[in-house]
Amino acid sequence: MNIIEANNLTKYYGKSKGIENVNFTVKEGEIFGFIGPNGAGKSTTIRTLLGLIFPTSGSATIFGKDCIEKGHEVRRDIGYLPSEMFFYYKMKVWDLLKYSASFFEGDYSHRIEMLAETMELDLTRKIEDLSYGNKKKVGIVQGLLHSPKLIMLDEPTGGLDPLMQKKFFQLIREENQKGATIFFSSHILSEVQHLCHRVAIIKEGSIIQVEDISTLQKNNYKKIMLKGENLSKKSFNFEGITNLTMEDHTLRFFFKGDINQVKEKIQPYKVEDLLIEDPTLEEIFMHYYE
Amino acid sequence: MNVFIREMRDHLKGLIIWSVVILVFMLMVFVEFEAYYENPEMAEILDVVPRGMLEAFGMYGANLTTINGYMSIVALYLYIMLGIFAVLLGNSIIGKEERDKTGEFLMSMPIKRYQVLRSKVGAAVLNCLLLTLIAGIGIAIAVYQYSPDRENFEYISRILVAAFIIQMIFLSLGLFIAASSKAFKKSSALSVALVIITYIISVIQTLSDSVDFLKYFTPFKYYQASEILQNNGFQGIYIGLSVIIVLVANFGVFYVYPRRDLKL
Structure with missing residues (x-):
């Protein structure tokens, strides 16, 4: 009811x-x-x-x-x-x-x-x-x-x-x-x-x-942080990626779609650190308000 | 019933203050009466005062040396005081919920707005009645030393009935102003202005013969004390007008308020 x-x-x-x-x-x-x-x-x-x-x-x-x-x-x-x-x-x-x-x-x-x-x-x-x-x-x-x-x-x-x-x-x-x-x-x-x-x-x-x-x-966005040498914004500029930023060898972005796509992109690089998490509601919320 | 009791409690302090003011006023006024009482010389003093001025204050033709004559002058001030009390009460008993923003609490309770109004109007009427009775008791005590007779008490009772009807008129108008206005400060100023303006209208009507019709626009003329004394009672048309004003204003209150947004 x-x-x-x-x-x-x-x-x-x-x-x-x-x-x-x-x-x-x-x-x-x-x-x-x-x-x-x-x-x-x-x-x-x-x-x-x-x-x-x-x-x-x-x-x-x-x-x-x-x-x-x-x-x-x-x-x-x-x-x-x-x-x-x-x-x-x-x-x-x-x-x-x-x-x-x-x-x-x-x-x-x-x-x-x-x-x-x-x-x-x-x-x-x-x-x-x-x-x-x-x-x-x-x-x-x-x-x-x-x-x-x-x-x-x-x-x-x-x-x-x-x-x-x-x-x-x-x-x-x-x-x-x-x-x-x-x-x-x-x-x-x-x-x-x-x-x-x-x-x-x-x-x-x-x-x-x-x-x-x-x-x-869960079903929407993943929040991804990548750290490593030689990373560039260009190679991660594809469909499904938003809010891409690069700072001190650290790449941050949101991704919506098949996570395997990201996996393949990361493959060639030597990464020091990798974090994939669910964005907070705050971050999702900001997305709606942009 | 709970809203009614709440309102009675909430307005108790105001009622006590007004009662004290009116009691003190009545006692003072009747101490002053001592100088006039059965003293024809004092009555002559008024002969030198211009007629217009006497009329403006409702004193023309009054015999100040008798209880009834003196009372006929005092009545106007009683009307004005009780009228201001009633119009302010009517205005605040509705308007305060929005002024203090307590309407959000009260109106989210399982109660219809018209039920709230019913309790509030009931409490306001009872407050007016109590104040009239207290004024009556004050007058009775004050005139006691002049050994009033039956006729005096009859006249005083009529004045009190008139004062109560005037209160009902101003109460209804105060309620209506508050029910239709969302700005408390404005509506309370307007309410008091209404009493003063109707008083001024009654003065103008008295002073000028060409605007006789104005007497229908001011409750102070409906129950002019000198006329009640002359006629030994009220005039039907004015009672009818009073009833119409009270009914129409209250209908407005009960129609408008349950249908409008609360200003929160």
């Missing part, structure tokens, strides 16, 4: 484009990465899905229901962590979380305490006294307290120290293992790479690629 389906989702702010004809599906139980630089339309997409803003055209369903028409029903099972946390700053953390929980049926006190303990969040403090990172923690607890079926994260790690990031990812993985679907928006590729099963790449308001992480990394 598809948890999210976006059909030609388009949002214009007046005349300026937010997103245009965005199509993707998120399947049940997967961790779906949504990557793109700032201003590419990530938050616009999420806010449209949540009914905070309304699409100019196109539509989207969540759990098979229209996200605008049935927004209030759909949001019962969504946990949302916005990129910037703004809460009623005069409230205490505990009161805010109780308030948040009051929108859902059931008692979540125990769950709040548990999450707060994991994230090392002091529940007795006032929101306005909290640092950026601590506000983020409030957001995390708030977003997860009702054990949502769909967790939407918009740049979730900003302000968290590496240790907290790790705990946070652990928490997200646990929720995922328990069956929650994760929609993870980020511009930090390494975190998407480690966590997500599939990613959509968004650029200037349009999706340019939706791919399995493994496909993106």
Whole structure:
């Protein structure tokens, strides 16, 4: 079953484009990465899905229901962590979380305490006294307290120290293992790479690629480094080679195609060192943005 | 219900501050009354003041030496204060979610926008009602020393009812301005300006006979205290107008706000 389906989702702010004809599906139980630089339309997409803003055209369903028409029903099972946390700053953390929980049926006190303990969040403090990172923690607890079926994260790690990031990812993985679907928006590729099963790449308001992480990394490009005397750029200038650079007897390039071609080219040379690796998502990503 | 309680709590401090201001104002005003009360000489002082000026401040023809006469002057200031309270409350109770960017949190909860509005409007109406009651209690305490009779209390009650209706008008307009505007600073300035402008319109209408129709454009004229005193009640047309303004503005709020983008 598809948890999210976006059909030609388009949002214009007046005349300026937010997103245009965005199509993707998120399947049940997967961790779906949504990557793109700032201003590419990530938050616009999420806010449209949540009914905070309304699409100019196109539509989207969540759990098979229209996200605008049935927004209030759909949001019962969504946990949302916005990129910037703004809460009623005069409230205490505990009161805010109780308030948040009051929108859902059931008692979540125990769950709040548990999450707060994991994230090392002091529940007795006032929101306005909290640092950026601590506000983020409030957001995390708030977003997860009702054990949502769909967790939407918009740049979730900003302000968290590496240790907290790790705990946070652990928490997200646990929720995922328990069956929650994760929609993870980020511009930090390494975190998407480690966590997500599939990613959509968004650029200037349009999706340019939706791919399995493994496909993106393995089936496409190899990153190759060659070191040795007499190497020249010329002999490696053939179909499938990109980003060829030569520096201090070291040749670096990306290759897409039959690896045997490269093997044959290397054959005549005496090489000191050879490294063939999968490019990082970052490097693939840069490729899409060139 | 949770949103309603949240709003009541959030606005409690403001309500207390306004209550204190209005109580102090009423007590001061009625301390001043001591000089006029059953003192015909003081009433003559007003004879030397130009008529236009008296009219501008709603004092023309008022008998300052009686409780009702004095109250008919005080009423205008009560209207203005309560009106400003109501218009600001209406504006902020909706606009603050975008000003403080808390709308992203609130509206991502499993709740319809119209439900949020219902709770907010309910809380705002209750706040206005409480402030009117507190003003009433303040006036009752303040006039107590002048041994008011039944007629005085009836008149004061009418003024309070009028003040509450005026609050409902300005509250609705404040709500509507906030619901249709995405810029909080602009909308709160516009809201206060609305009270001041309608007050100025009421002054202009009083001073000039040629613009009589302006009386329909200012709630302060609908419930002019001197007329309530003369007529022993309200005029049907103004009650009708008030109801129409409140209904139309609220319809606008409930139509516009659930359909518009939140400014985040």
